[in-house]
Amino acid sequence: MNRTAMRASQKDFENAMNQVKLLKKDPGNEVKLKLYALYKQATEGPCNMPKPGVFDLINKAKWDAWNTLGSLPKETARQNYVDLASSLSSSLESSSQVEPGTDRKSTGYETLMVTSEDGITKITLNRPAKKNAINVEMYHEIMRALKAASKDDSSITVLTGNGDYYSSGNDLTNFTDIPPGGVEEKAKNSAILLREFVGCFIDFPKPLIAMVNGPAVGISVTILGLFDAVYASDRATFHTPFSHLGQSPEGCSSYTFLKIMGPAKATEMLVFGKKLTAGEACAQGLVTEVFPDSTFQKEVWTRLKAFAKLPPNAMRISKEVIRNREKEKLHAVNAEECSVLQERWLSDECMNAVVNFLSRKSKL
Numbered sequence: 001m002n003r004t005a006m007r008a009s010q011k012d013f014e015n016a017m018n019q020v021k022l023l024k025k026d027p028g029n030e031v032k033l034k035l036y037a038l039y040k041q042a043t044e045g046p047c048n049m050p051k052p053g054v055f056d057l058i059n060k061a062k063w064d065a066w067n068t069l070g071s072l073p074k075e076t077a078r079q080n081y082v083d084l085a086s087s088l089s090s091s092l093e094s095s096s097q098v099e100p101g102t103d104r105k106s107t108g109y110e111t112l113m114v115t116s117e118d119g120i121t122k123i124t125l126n127r128p129a130k131k132n133a134i135n136v137e138m139y140h141e142i143m144r145a146l147k148a149a150s151k152d153d154s155s156i157t158v159l160t161g162n163g164d165y166y167s168s169g170n171d172l173t174n175f176t177d178i179p180p181g182g183v184e185e186k187a188k189n190s191a192i193l194l195r196e197f198v199g200c201f202i203d204f205p206k207p208l209i210a211m212v213n214g215p216a217v218g219i220s221v222t223i224l225g226l227f228d229a230v231y232a233s234d235r236a237t238f239h240t241p242f243s244h245l246g247q248s249p250e251g252c253s254s255y256t257f258l259k260i261m262g263p264a265k266a267t268e269m270l271v272f273g274k275k276l277t278a279g280e281a282c283a284q285g286l287v288t289e290v291f292p293d294s295t296f297q298k299e300v301w302t303r304l305k306a307f308a309k310l311p312p313n314a315m316r317i318s319k320e321v322i323r324n325r326e327k328e329k330l331h332a333v334n335a336e337e338c339s340v341l342q343e344r345w346l347s348d349e350c351m352n353a354v355v356n357f358l359s360r361k362s363k364l
């Protein structure tokens with residue numbers, strides 16, 4: 001077909017936008033910028049935004065992408081958007097089809113490894129090259145894995161990390177994927193995602209155990225207050241640098257940490273960002289027990305296998321008795337923390353911290 005003769009209709013354009021929303025795999029920042037630019041050109045014409053400041057990296061990248069399209073006609077931009085969306089959905093869908101029998105196919109997860117044996121479902125955060133930072137896909141996959149584990153025939157569930165880190169917390173590049181509705185829509189969507197994510201931990205019905213194999217940061221630390229036991233390697237550290245990042249506590253930590261360690265110690269962690277060693281976290285009640293790294297796996301698995309032999313219904317009911325009267329309170333705390341964070345994510349303090357990390361000017 002002669003491509004220059006093709007003209008995408010408004011309906012084709014809307015379908016393409018839906019296709020992009022439904023992509024199962026992240027197409028990467030470069031492609032997302034192209035999509036953004038074509039969308040803006042197709043709907044508003046040539047770039048009409050003032051050029052953002054040099055330190056406003058995210059908006060500057062978006063401005064550059066849009067401005068590069070010059071005076072490309074709206075209809076051509078619309079057609080190019082439709083072509084790009086259609087090529088993405090075929091290439092990304094086909095690349096996610098793997099040989100039967102491979103690990104990916106058997107687990108169906110991109111960012112996790114999930115296994116189930118000896119009565120234990122083990123969920124392993126599996127982005128070791130990114131220190132197991134939790135991107136949007138991983139938030140969704142953890143929720144899916146928890147829902148599956150709550151219904152499978154295992155009696156306990158374990159969360160751990162692959163590589164040297166347990167998790168570096170929220171993937172800060174999550175903040176760069178800005179939808180057409182802008183940063184407000186991004187903040188709103190993130191608050192909805194966070195609330196649902198933390199809600200899955202509040203409601204998880206079976207004993208949930210964390211094996212903290214290395215440093216833990218941000219949300220990977222705060223949700224530990226919702227676990228039933230936390231075993232840590234002596235290499236692990238626990239760090240919630242919310243003020244440094246212009247953010248505020250989540251994962252119900254504004255409630256659970258106060259109960260676990262008292263307001264003074266909780267404030268040191270949640271407000272001043274004090275990093276705890278595994279020994280300190282154990283002394284303050286956040287960690288159940290610390291093991292030397294050299295024997296961590298062996299000792300903890302021996303213990304978990306023994307736990308998994310206990311009658312599963314008794315364990316589930318005991319957890320219910322211990323935890324249920326707190327559930328309503330925890331959901332209310334979760335909702336409040338998410339709504340405060342929704343505002344925080346729009347603050348200059350937060351945006352500058354994210355830009356500084358992404359432009360490699362800062363690390364924790």
Ligand SMILES: CCCC/C=C/CC(=O)SCCNC(=O)CCNC(=O)[C@H](O)C(C)(C)COP(=O)(O)OP(=O)(O)OC[C@H]1O[C@@H](n2cnc3c(N)ncnc32)[C@H](O)[C@@H]1OP(=O)(O)O
Nearest residue numbers: 129130131133168169170171172173190194218219363364
């Ligand atoms: C939608 C719900 C939102 C819920 C909100 C939750 C709040 C939080 O979780 S706050 C915590 C956010 N986390 C951070 O601020 C950690 C940022 N990372 C770092 O400071 C450092 O990477 C590190 C101290 C964790 C590790 O430093 P190290 O020198 O050992 O390794 P790096 O070379 O920095 O890391 C390797 C690789 O991994 C990338 N990476 C690590 N952590 C993150 C992260 N949190 N987000 C995005 N990317 C991360 C890092 O950029 C490197 O990538 P490249 O190899 O591509 O350069």
